[in-house]
Amino acid sequence: MPNDVALSILWHIAPVDTLAGEHTRAYLDTLTKPPGSLGQLETLAIQLSEISGNPKLTVTPPSVMVFAADHGVAEEGVSAFPQSVTAQMVANFANGGAAINVFARQIGARIEVIDVGVATPLDLPSVTRAKVRAGTANIKISGAMSRNEALAAIEVGVAAVERAQQAGAKSIIVGEMGIANTTASSAMLAVLTDVPVAQVVGAGTGITSAQQAHKVAVIEHAIDARRANPQDPLDVLTKLGGLEIAAMTGAYLASAAHRLPAIVDGFIATVAALTACRLCPDVRGYLVFGHQSEEPGHATALEALDAKPLLNLGMRLGEGSGAALAYPLLQSAAAMLNEMATFADAGISDKTGP
Ligand SMILES: Cc1cc2ncn([C@H]3O[C@H](COP(=O)(O)O)[C@@H](O)[C@H]3O)c2cc1C
Numbered sequence: 191m192p193n194d195v196a197l198s199i200l201w202h203i204a205p206v207d208t209l210a211g212e213h214t215r216a217y218l219d220t221l222t223k224p225p226g227s228l229g230q231l232e233t234l235a236i237q238l239s240e241i242s243g244n245p246k247l248t249v250t251p252p253s254v255m256v257f258a259a260d261h262g263v264a265e266e267g268v269s270a271f272p273q274s275v276t277a278q279m280v281a282n283f284a285n286g287g288a289a290i291n292v293f294a295r296q297i298g299a300r301i302e303v304i305d306v307g308v309a310t311p312l313d314l315p316s317v318t319r320a321k322v323r324a325g326t327a328n329i330k331i332s333g334a335m336s337r338n339e340a341l342a343a344i345e346v347g348v349a350a351v352e353r354a355q356q357a358g359a360k361s362i363i364v365g366e367m368g369i370a371n372t373t374a375s376s377a378m379l380a381v382l383t384d385v386p387v388a389q390v391v392g393a394g395t396g397i398t399s400a401q402q403a404h405k406v407a408v409i410e411h412a413i414d415a416r417r418a419n420p421q422d423p424l425d426v427l428t429k430l431g432g433l434e435i436a437a438m439t440g441a442y443l444a445s446a447a448h449r450l451p452a453i454v455d456g457f458i459a460t461v462a463a464l465t466a467c468r469l470c471p472d473v474r475g476y477l478v479f480g481h482q483s484e485e486p487g488h489a490t491a492l493e494a495l496d497a498k499p500l501l502n503l504g505m506r507l508g509e510g511s512g513a514a515l516a517y518p519l520l521q522s523a524a525a526m527l528n529e530m531a532t533f534a535d536a537g538i539s540d541k542t543g544p
């Protein structure tokens with residue numbers, strides 16, 4: 191097993207409760223609706239029952255956590271924006287002005303912003319200081335970080351979920367901010383899935399097609415030079431990943447360990463989720479996929495996880511925004527199961543026989 195013993199969280203992850211899911215599946219057919227007519231909402235209710243193991247579903251309150259970090263590979267010109275935007279956006283999160291702040295307020299979520307590796311020093315009282323290092327190294331030139339740094343960043347994600355849980359969270363929304371992180375995520379995904387780089391690379395923040403061809407070349411060079419072992423997800427994270435991607439991986443591991451549903455956001459989040467599932471396949475049952483991003487590699491990552499997202503709004507932002515927008519559907523699934531009348535309660539005739 192490639193898993194480091196240092197990742198003790200892995201020993202706390204149990205499979206979801208499929209028996210509880212079976213009970214919910216049967217109960218759903220007793221509710222006053224044609225069987226199966228609530229479609230994906232019914233699948234979601236079954237999954238939420240498997241996660242909690244409890245016939246009464248609670249997903250409220252949700253908790254949002256946004257991990258921020260920089261990427262040395264930004265110096266290769268792979269993003270439409272300069273590296274300094276990572277720190278500037280962290281300040282924007284702290285002031286409540288980013289898209290994720292707006293959506294977190296809308297759904298009544300606590301939000302925590304965590305500096306796990308922003309390149310410049312930050313002095314913002316509302317931002318959690320957990321800098322493992324000041325940005326990764328440029329993956330074209332050397333490994334992104336050391337294995338110990340990757341483990342430390344994973345632990346930052348684990349600790350953030352534990353704080354959220356202590357604050358009463360019943361569902362977890364994980365987001366990120368890091369200029370050039372679609373480059374790191376694409377590199378990781380190409381290695382983890384053995385899909386050609388050109389198939390997973392997209393425009394990220396909005397680069398031109400010429401810049402996109404350059405981004406593919408940078409990633410191909412990095413993959414050839416780093417020789418990450420596809421069978422060892424921690425090696426892929428260490429050599430090609432990012433500090434916020436590692437923290438997100440840790441957050442998904444901890445959500446599973448604490449039996450909390452985690453809503454996965456877009457491309458970067460799904461690559462982190464795939465990394466968590468490769469470290470421990472039982473994590474998959476705790477993940478709900480919020481939306482389908484426009485970034486082309488997202489389809490590859492979702493396919494690798496056999497995942498069907500709830501929404502498709504043509505979004506490509508990150509920050510946890512698509513996951514926050516999907517959260518009300520978890521509330522609806524829970525309310526449907528908890529509150530709908532059964533045929534017997536309502537005195538309505540059940541389906542006629544076969
Ligand atoms: C103002 C601004 C706000 C953002 N919020 C999320 N991202 C998103 O864009 C970045 C990834 O794209 P790339 O790999 O092309 O740099 C990440 O920070 C991601 O969270 C943003 C990007 C910008 C510019």
Ligand SMILES: O=C(O)c1cccnc1
Nearest residue numbers: 456457458483506507508
């Ligand atoms: O899907 C995402 O999360 C995404 C896509 C482009 C840029 N930033 C994030």
